[in-house]
Amino acid sequence: MVFPLTKLAQAKPEELGQKLGEFIQEKVADVVGFNVVKGFLNLVFSDDYWLSNMTQMMQQAQWGFAAPDSKPRMMVEYSSPNTNKPLHLGHLRNNFLGYSVAQILKANGHKVTKVQIINDRGIHICKSMLAWLNSGKNETPESTGMKGDKLVGKYYVEFDKQYKKEIQELMAAGSSEDEAKQNAPTMKAAQEMLRAWENGDAEVVALWKKMNAWVYAGFDTTYKRMGVDFDQLYFESETYLKGRDEVLKGIEKGVFFKKDDGSVWIDLTDEGLDEKAVLRRDGTAMYVTQDIGTAILRFEDYPDTVSQIYTVGNEQEYHFKVLFKILKKLGWQQSDACYHLSYGMVELPEGKMKSREGTVVDADDLMESMAAESRIVADEQGKLADLSEAEKTEVYNVIGMSALKYFLLRVDPKKNMMFNPQESIDFNGNTGPFIQYGYVRTQAVLRKAGEWKRANVEGLELNPYEKNLIQLLFSYPEAIAQAGIQFDPSVVAAFSYELTKTFNSFYQQCGILKEEDETRKSLRLQLTELTGQCIASSMLLLGVSMPARM
RNA sequence: GGCUCCGUAGUUCAAUGGAUAGAAUAAGCGUUUCCUAAACGUUUGAUAUGGGUUCGAUUCCCGUCGGAGCUACCA
Structure with missing residues (x-):
């Protein structure tokens, strides 16, 4: 293409192409011919050039x-599902994408670490546990022949059914929707269980371990069939406390600030974003807090890592913008090279996939x-x-x-x-x-x-x-x-x-x-x-x- | 309301600002004495809309219409 040069050379495209072609053919042995079409110069290379x-x-x-x-280490995170629902088509896109990008980076000479964060903490786990206690009749994957993730998923759905029923009843009795959601007995029980879990209640922790193990066994079967694997797993139940510590350290450095009610925030308005909460009023960790902890832990585990790639759906673009800014402010320059590998949803003809609607x-x-x-x-x-x-x-x-x-x-x-x-x-x-x-x-x-x-x-x-x-x-x-x-x-x-x-x-x-x-x-x-x-x-x-x- | 992404043949997907907008599928026609026909060849068919920048726009900018997402002391 010779257009960009026409002004410089003060010549018409065709003439310029002709001259350039003649010059190149004379100087470069492998070029045995050329032609000029509408301002495009096409060079013909010799057969021997291609054969060699x-x-x-x-x-x-x-x-x-x-x-x-030959190139520095990059870390690729993918999968990272919730532990209370079986994997679906969206996870397939996620896993295939993350695994493939890891392969491609390796082919480009990078050292690559494939990682996954297991979201094994929080109220969602308690929901399945509660439903299993209430109506599980001590069912196990062995006794039912079901994959562990499917069995736990079944009780998650059960919880949701019961919860919805209670909301209906409360609303029929005159509660507003918000009140009903807060006061539903199963939800209160789940919250109670979460508190017991966070306080290390032996029985709850034992049940949590048991049911989580079922899910992982089920996931492992699925991963194996998918043909994906991981070099290292990170568990949210282990990283959220680190996140909290990093935030507390960050307060001293002036990165975060405390509001009157005790909650901790970061001001990102200078970056064109809003203020973002990183610790609750009661001092507990949030989703971002955990991600801060995980990211830092990974940089500490693999100090030669120049970049972390997060394979996560595009609905979390804002979340990762925030996360990378926070890491930067905490002094992790690598965050500039971190990348949210954001992918679109897999849609069905009838619309979005919704587990509650069975689609x-x-x-x-x-x-x-x-x-x-x-x-x-x-x-x-x-x-x-x-x-x-x-x-x-x-x-x-x-x-x-x-x-x-x-x-x-x-x-x-x-x-x-x-x-x-x-x-x-x-x-x-x-x-x-x-x-x-x-x-x-x-x-x-x-x-x-x-x-x-x-x-x-x-x-x-x-x-x-x-x-x-x-x-x-x-x-x-x-x-x-x-x-x-x-x-x-x-x-x-x-x-x-x-x-x-x-x-x-x-x-x-x-x-x-x-x-x-x-x-x-x-x-x-x-x-x-x-x-x-x-x-x-x-x-x-x-x-x-x-x-x-x- | 604010912000982000998307809109290309009937359908599913392509195209660093460049040549006649490519494939696949569906529909039609043809190709197996010759390395496996899950193949090859061939015909029909598209840039949502109105402006702008440019020698040149599917691509960049603005408006309109249509779709998705984000905008939690949820994860």
Whole structure:
């Protein structure tokens, strides 16, 4: 594009392009031609230039990736669910996104620590505990065969039902809505239980430990199936006190101030935000307080951390603005580099997911139904007939998960996205299975090729399909870098898709094993090998694995 | 009320201020004696609206309309 230079050069775009083109062609050996179209200068590079690039790419151990641990440590937080409700579709987007960004940062050379904060403290836990005590009949995951998170979730719903019923009754008896909400006996009991918990009441703490353990066991099963993991867990029940201490220290430094009623605040009006409370009148910690404590603890645990990435929904943008400002004022300069990886909601055709209205898409159910769907497709094709049942199930799972992960990650994280359960998730077109299929194809060709040599391909003339493929493979590092800068896996997803499509086109148009010229056959096999590697490694950045067959 | 984000084919998604706005899906047509047709080729179809800045705007600025979110001593 030569427009920006026209003023400087005092020339018309076409003339300038012509002159520039002539100059570059003369000075740069790899440029063998050019043309000028409407102010755009297009340079033509020689086939040997592309062939030598290909040879170079083949020699890399992991083409596209930066040297491991060559860049500073970044911490990525994701998942962090409430411990009283099972995981749903929104959590899937969160987990896949966080895990993928961690992978991408690693590929960019960063040291990465994957963390999660477990929200195991507060009134919400007490609600499930209370309902279980009242009507649980000592049910356990073992006695009911339910996953622990599902069982606890059941009692959370039970509590809510009872609570609503009591509000109705109180309102019928003449209370206002606010009064009814405050005076409902179950809510009072839950608050009482929270106080007992905070005071270390042995019975309450024991129950809390028991039920939390159920939930974690359930979550672990789900995480395993999702294919995500964490390097370190942080528990809110352990960090909220640290948060409070940091706030108390901050008062002395003049960062926070105390109001007459004893509550503690920070004034952020100079930053364009409001005043924000950080400790209640009674001195107890709030949500932000806990986050302050957790953030500082993490910086202390991993002093080489230059940035913390928080994978949390976009409804909390204000919260993180506040948090980062507070950290800055407390003297943590790293907060400038901290980033709220804010993502949009997954919407259903009928609107927002609401657990109370039963319109949630459960994570376990969805993953299961994706695997079931891929089983149906695969059985129709009958290509896996000779595999054992266990091997088949493994393949179905890998395909189902790829469809799901790719579906959620190919979209710009910042945007809300639509999920239609009826139409479900596709296995054709711009999808995970399409890309897996392309990969399987590369492996099948290589398998059938048997022994072959990487011939010196210098001097070959490239056809457009070969050239497109090389050019695209050559741009792989750029895609990884851009995804890292923008914290955006969709960039990688787009690359994988483009690569697969380009390979499929090449595969269709150019015989690989049929090619009679040995040198050209070697070139095409090399391209096939490199493409397979890049598809697999790029999809691994999304957390998607490749089946050997499908 | 104030603040933030979003609005692109029937539908789901793309496009560092640049070339003829790309894909997928749905619908139609074609391609398997040749490396697995979950593939390939091909036809139809879109920038909510009115202004502005610019050689050039889906992109930046202002207004209108429509959608979502935040604005707790909740988490």
